Each structure stands twice: as structure tokens, then as C-alpha cells.
Amino acid sequence: MKEFIKERCDLMIRDKQIINKNFLCEFDIMEIVGSLILSGEGMEVDKEKLKECKKILSKNVSCFSCIRGIGRTLTICKMAISDDPQKYIDDLEMVYKKIMKGRFFNGEYMVLAASNVCDNGKVSEADRLTEKFNEIDDRMKKEHPILTGAEDWSLAMLLAMSDKSVDSIINEMEEGYRYMRDMKFRATSNGLQALTQVLSLMGGGMESKCDKVIRLSDKFREKGVRYGKEYEVAALGTLTDIDADEETLVSEIIETAEYLRKAKGFGVWHLDKKTRIMFATLIVAESYEKNHITSSIRPQIETGAITSAAAVSVAAAITMILIVCVCCSSSSSH
Numbered sequence: 001m002k003e004f005i006k007e008r009c010d011l012m013i014r015d016k017q018i019i020n021k022n023f024l025c026e027f028d029i030m031e032i033v034g035s036l037i038l039s040g041e042g043m044e045v046d047k048e049k050l051k052e053c054k055k056i057l058s059k060n061v062s063c064f065s066c067i068r069g070i071g072r073t074l075t076i077c078k079m080a081i082s083d084d085p086q087k088y089i090d091d092l093e094m095v096y097k098k099i100m101k102g103r104f105f106n107g108e109y110m111v112l113a114a115s116n117v118c119d120n121g122k123v124s125e126a127d128r129l130t131e132k133f134n135e136i137d138d139r140m141k142k143e144h145p146i147l148t149g150a151e152d153w154s155l156a157m158l159l160a161m162s163d164k165s166v167d168s169i170i171n172e173m174e175e176g177y178r179y180m181r182d183m184k185f186r187a188t189s190n191g192l193q194a195l196t197q198v199l200s201l202m203g204g205g206m207e208s209k210c211d212k213v214i215r216l217s218d219k220f221r222e223k224g225v226r227y228g229k230e231y232e233v234a235a236l237g238t239l240t241d242i243d244a245d246e247e248t249l250v251s252e253i254i255e256t257a258e259y260l261r262k263a264k265g266f267g268v269w270h271l272d273k274k275t276r277i278m279f280a281t282l283i284v285a286e287s288y289e290k291n292h293i294t295s296s297i298r299p300q301i302e303t304g305a306i307t308s309a310a311a312v313s314v315a316a317a318i319t320m321i322l323i324v325c326v327c328c329s330s331s332s333s334h
Helices: 003-022 028-040 047-060 074-082 085-100 108-119 124-143 149-158 166-182 189-201 208-222 233-238 246-261 275-289 314-332
Strands: none
Touching: 003 047, 003 275, 028 074, 028 149, 028 275, 047 074, 047 085, 047 166, 074 085, 074 108, 074 314, 085 108, 085 124, 108 124, 108 149, 124 149, 124 166, 149 189, 166 208, 189 208, 189 233, 208 233, 208 246, 233 275, 246 275
16 A cells, blocks of 8 residues: 555544544444545544534534534534635535525435535535536436436536536436446446446546446456445546556555554444445545546546635545445435
8 A cells, every 4th residue: 555545544544533532423434424524635633623613513504404414524524624614604505505496305415515516616606506507417317317316416516517518418427328338337327327427527538437447347356356336336437537557556445445444433343345445445546636646637627616725625525425325325225
């Protein structure tokens, strides 16, 4: 495992322990996502600021609001990395209300969509982005009425922030979906749709991106690791522009997953193998990005989109979406 990946894991483990001591009765997986957000910013969490952010959230947001629902920990951690937690929650509520207009359920996913707007410094453009987001959502429902649901909203908002037209986004997603189906790629329909959304965020030709995902998946299988077929598979899309030998990349991900397995709060009592390997994939992808070991083709996010000091990387945003999808789908199956 490369040293910069190990350092990232160690920071994430420390952050998770601090979050655990300050959030009672919280999902383990949400604590892990929170630590992923903080460590992605190179921050060892300030527990006093964390407490302050919890108070601000409780004081300003109704206990019946989805902002204080399943993603409460994520919101508090994002507030903690912002320069002005009060402004962050005010902006989040405002954007959330705009994009939730006309909808009456599954607001947890919309909170993530709203946070994408805030994290990327696009609050002033919320109306325009909401309009584009709604068009993307409508077009996705037209192409896949059964598959498309609330779990797609967060990625759809990231797509709305891209410099691609709605036609280009939908056409690229459909190209990837059909290609992967023709190649008999091992994924559920929901997992494949999420994967093509992630791939559409990345630069380069869709077919070449799909081919790389297939090769990576094959290498995991050759090493005796079975990748998840549900939303976990979308994490592979974050690896498509990493400039590294694919064999080495897969080995590092497996090593990272094993390293996490031995850490308190990341073992078998907290994460299953599929979710842990997904986490390892996302950690490695973002670690490479932070160290600029990527191709010249980056996610097609509008110029100047990431301007806020509190903004998390595109990779971290995708991370939260995928993990919340996994968490919610697991909860609904019980």
C-alpha cells in the first residue's frame, strides 16, 4: 500500500473514533462516511466544533426535517469543515426547499443533492441547476421508468452541474448501459444505472471507460475478490481516469480493504466484505486524485464549480451518494 493511502486510512480511522464518541445511536456506516469526508479534507476532526455544529443543526432545523434524518452525521461533518457552519446550514435548507418543491417523499436523497450544490459553491445558481436537474430526472424516468427513483437524485444533481447538455448526459448514460448489458457485465440493473451515471461524470469516451471497469472487475475476480453487484459497483467508475497500472491498482484496493478490516470500527461487525471493498476503492481513487496521479481528463464539472473553501471533492460527493444508497437499500430489505 502506498504511504499516502495508508496516511489517509489512518486519519480516517482516527476521525471515525472521534465521531463515534460524539454521535450516540448512529449507524456505523454513517460514521464511516463522516470520517471519509473529514479525512478527505486532511482534517483531524475538532470535537468541539463538531459539538457546535450539532447544536446549530438542532437549533435551526426541525426534528421532523429530512436534514436531520439518515444523513444527519454527514451534514454535521460538512458543517464542521466549512468556515461558517451557520451559513452552510442556512444555504442547505434554502437549496433543499427549492429542489424538493413538488415532491413529498424520500427527502433524505434530496438533502444529498442539495449538499452537492452547497459544497461546490453553486448556491447562487440553485434555480438554474434545479431546472436542469429536473430535466435530467424526467429524461431518466422516460428511459428507465422502473429503475429510476429517489436514489438517483444525488448523482443527477452532480450531472446537472456538469458542462454537458442534458441530451449529451442521457445519450452517454444510455450508451454505457447498453454496452455493459451487451458485454454481460455482472451488475444488477440499479447498480448498472448508478455506474453509468458516475461514468458520465468522468471525461473520455464511454466505451473506453466501460472497458476499463470491466478489466478492473475481472482483475478483482482473478484475485478471488467478488465485487458487489448492487450500488457498490458504481465505485469502480471513480477509477477510470487514474493513471496507474490496473493490476497494481486492484492490489492496492485489496490491501486497503484488509488494512481497514483490522482497524477498530471497520471490521466484520461493522462492514460486510462488499461494502469494505467499495470503501477501499473510493479511498484509493480519491487518494490518487489528491496526489494528482490522474489522467489529463477530469470530471466534466463546470469551470469554477468548486470554489468554496468548504467544498469536498467530486469523488467524496460520489462516495456519500453510493454509501447512502447501500445503507437505504439494506434497511428497506429488512
